Amino acid sequence: MELLNKADMGTTGTGMKVSMFVTCIGDAVYPRIAEAMARLLARVGVKLEFPQGQTCCGQPAFNSGYWAEARRSATTLLEAFADSDFVIGPSGSCIGMIHHYPKLFEQDPVRLAMAEDLKAKSYEFTQFLVQVLGVSDLGAVFPHKVTYHPSCHGSRLLGIREEPMTLLHNVKGMELVPLPFAEDCCGFGGTFAVKMADISGAMVTEKADHVLDTSAEVLTGLDMACLMNIAGQLRHRRQPVRVMHLAELLYEGVSGA
């Protein structure tokens, strides 16, 4: 019922606390994507916070079986977002990891409650835009041939399928071409790409083949880890396909860059 009180606070004008979860890759490697997300959300009237205590969702450790280590990273998010009303991240996979927190903290009653709370208030960027804000057209213009890779965790585990499509279909001037075998994993899988490098390499090679088959100028998606993987393979093959997170694409489309 604490949440209801917070909602009421919103009506009194104090506003709600909407926090950015930029993810470790977003912070360290792709700050431009986190920035594009922030600018788009600001355009539709959302006042954002960036709690500096956040680091990483802990997924690399969690998926490799190192749960004690994963809890240490995850705790930074539990604490950084403890008093947030909404937590928005540009990654289906990292938000998906937050959905594992109740399991990760099942032996720790205090953190379990925080984990349930965080799970309930975390949203992937397009999920928040379309489902919560009801925004499906940002007025973006992007006169290019684009193809879209639906990353596994966002689409399969969080069920984010329609949201990015809705946003993409409303971009003016853009030709959206379907990616063959779109739902196949790109082969990233975190430490999988390091431990099983050759299997992962075969998978990303196949994914890049499919991207090239579309002859799209731009590949977009919702997970920068997957995009980093595919972009890395395309660059390795010296292919000029531009790889952009959907937030970047939309922001470029609205700012006329």
Add this chain to the structure above:
Amino acid sequence: MSSVKERADLALNNDFLRKAVRFTTERLRDGKRKAADDHGNWEEWRERGRQIRLHTIAHLDYYLDRFAEQARANGAHVHFASTGAEAVQIALEVAARKEAHTVVKSKSMVSEELHINRALEEAGVEAVETDLGEYIIQLAGEAPSHIIIPAIHKNRYQIAQLLSREAGEELPPETSVLAGFVRRKLRAKFLEADIGMTGCNFAIAETGSIVLFENEGNARMVSTVPKTQITFMGMERIIPSWSDLEVMATLLPRSATGQKLTVYMSGITGPRRTADGDGPEEMHIIILDNGRSEQLGDPEFQELLNCIRCGACLNACPVYRHIGGHAYGGTYSGPIGAVLTPALNKNVAEWDDIASASSLCGACYEACPVKIPLHDMLVYLRRRKVEQGYGNKLETAGMKGFAAVTSNSKRFHRALKAGRVLQRVVVRNGEISARIGPLKGWNRYRVAPSLANQPFRERWDTLQHELRASVAQTVTGAAAQERMKAALHKRAARPIDRKEGHSYDE
């Protein structure tokens, strides 16, 4: 024993194998999707299937006991085997008592677990696989590499060679000729065999019946012609009733091959009746544990027993598609094998080997007709290995370092700064292509991006001021506030979901 990595490398360098596996799994995957769509309400059927399996396994002592009693009442001889060796022992005893010379077998994954063919041969009994694919790989001296299509890894030229050797003449690599030869050759075997061995897709508790799904008719042959039938059955194959079979018969063939029903679905209730002119005079049912009961009461793995062995997870798996079934190194391959093999064997030392060969993409879960969260189970296996101290030393050190850096945002920030300095040695045009350290494998197929010159956390102050100026007084601001408020109310009204097991359906 070789590692999954070495076995996968063999497969990755075998272009034919990869093409063959990709071609067939893609067809099966598309067929399954179409069949599920045509049938409609697939999610409701999946959930129904899952519920029936969950219910049966949760009450397995009642249903299994009931099945055994009913099967006995039908005149079958029921045996229980805790291990594969015990099951083999019982089957060999029956064969010896029957003075059997030849055993014909229909496809059975359980019998693959037992390596029964080898045991029979050692006892001087000829064992003949009669499913076309199984027969081919038996001639090749190999194990099946797919649950449904055992010889998925063989091409027609290899098959023609194997069958020509058997025929004593050169057979052309034409499917109809090859299949025709097998029909004639095995027809004679069916008629002369002393014992027919089958597996069991489902066992119906209420009537003590076993149910077999197949397309070729060989399982019918094996259970109609020889005088003695031996059926191997995993202890979890039970469903309560024939009515429940409708759900399984809807899920299994569609998920396996995209068929509405396999060509043959046979319910066998005991040996032949006294006046019958065919069917086995004697029927033995050997019920096998072999690690299955280990999963009971384990909230992370009990659902593994819900598996109906359709192979849909193999066809959906991008890793399986690239490395084929043999790379998994066990009886069961693909995602189900990666979990089932270590789970049944409780072999800690080898857990990570197979469980690591997955990108955790969840395609297996999505394809599974009874919704087994295999991708989660793979993570649980990895965790158990680490918890028991079998983690890779280098990885363990790396993860400790990861936790040290990411458990504190100041340390995290300092690490980013340090990384920025250190990477100068290798960064060219914002990219790293040198195959060094942990990037060795990665950069064989890709280039890596460099760390940004300024992480987001350093950008935020400036950006925040810029944004604040624009947000506060816009009209959309109010609209957004309203929408968010509504979302908060909705969230508060929703009880937190703490049900057992997994849940992604929100």
Add this chain to the structure above:
Amino acid sequence: MMNNEYNDWLKTKEAEARKKQEQFMDRIAGKLKRSRLREAPEHPFRGAPMYWRELEWSLEERLARFEDNFTAAGGHVARPADLEAAKTYIMAKAQALGARYILRQDDPTLAELGLDEALAATGAKVSVWNGHRSEAWIARAAEADFGIVTADHAVAYTGSLVVQSAAEKGRSVSLLPTTLFAIVPVERLITRLGEVLQTFDAAGREALPAGIHFISGPSRSADIENDLTIGVHGPGIVFALLVG
């Protein structure tokens, strides 16, 4: 003597199995952290989803769907108006395919068909399953060009014939001959699989025959390079004659 010894052995095995069975059940209950379950539990999810149980097609639709499905699986469907027409159909096929030996179930509908005499006149031989108890009937079935059965049911939704075994109705008749004919009186054609399956629950264990077979087309395999081949073990040619 050998038989006695064998039966004694079976008894020993049964005693062992029963002991083992108790251990199995105790272990299951122990693993599930509860006491042994002796009574049937309530089963709230039994059978198909509720919406599905209401599906029932008209006869015309059942006939059409059965034909579509059975044909798609590689089977042949004909709709003779009566048994006489069915006989004519089979006679024509026997001639076209050069059938020399025909085996049929011992069933009043098939007796009424009058095939035996009619085919004998063409020089072909017709046998009736289990007619003489001393005959090696399985071997006879393996030699037969045609096997003829009456289906106990047919299912439109899956395109399946259902045949149940009995002394007069050998399992071999629908399995070993090269070609299978199944006479389906149209009133036996139902919509859903579940309509047949639930009758087995209702009948109960003691009423079930040893073999219940759903047949949905010719025997097939795709085990060689996923290339479909027909007739790999069972009949490669299957006719469903929907009579009436």
